[in-house]
Amino acid sequence: MDQDSVVTFLARAISIAIWFCLSFSMSSTACTVSEDMLDSLPLNSDAIPNEDRVKIAEMVIRARRWPDAEIRGIVTAGACIGEVNPQALALRRAANLKEYLIQLGVKNENIWSDTHIMSKPYPKDSAGYEGYLQIGLTLVPLCNEGCRRLCGDPRVTPTSRALH
Numbered sequence: 733m734d735q736d737s738v739v740t741f742l743a744r745a746i747s748i749a750i751w752f753c754l755s756f757s758m759s760s761t762a763c764t765v766s767e768d769m770l771d772s773l774p775l776n777s778d779a780i781p782n783e784d785r786v787k788i789a790e791m792v793i794r795a796r797r798w799p800d801a802e803i804r805g806i807v808t809a810g811a812c813i814g815e816v817n818p819q820a821l822a823l824r825r826a827a828n829l830k831e832y833l834i835q836l837g838v839k840n841e842n843i844w845s846d847t848h849i850m851s852k853p854y855p856k857d858s859a860g861y862e863g864y865l866q867i868g869l870t871l872v873p874l875c876n877e878g879c880r881r882l883c884g885d886p887r888v889t890p891t892s893r894a895l896h
Contacts, residue, residue: 763883763890765798767791767871772864776815778824780832784867788829791871792836797887801873805833807845808868822847825867833869842874 769787795803809825811818826845873879882888
């Protein structure tokens with residue numbers, strides 16, 4: 733999968749996060765609430781580096797502060813064409829991320845995952861991300877009657893706010 737496909741997938745993940753915040757909302761107040769990470773891995777490795785495990789654990793800890801909300805994990809894992817058996821490697825990376833989220837207490841049924849194959853490195857973007865970015869994770873809240881109420885909750889720091 734090329735860099736356009738990676739960008740498309742990331743845009744889709746962000747759209748899902750925004751949709752959750754706007755679900756069942758009739759008000760013009762909106763925000764995005766999420767925890768996000770992207771990282772590159774050593775070629776041919778399916779192991780989650782310790783540094784990433786710490787980041788992911790911190791993300792889950794922050795997500796647990798979302799009042800009256802469950803956590804949705806959106807996992808993206810990729811591999812490069814030059815890696816050994818890239819499709820299987822991407823699937824193992826996704827499975828390892830999912831398994832780690834479950835160990836951290838995220839419900840299995842609340843985890844979505846997608847895999848992709850990359851032919852070129854991701855060019856440096858405005859957030860400073862670049863390289864092959866083989867793993868990505870977005871955590872978003874799941875709320876029974878929509879998550880709009882999180883936008884004004886002082887315990888929650890929105891990722892973005894809509895103008896109204």
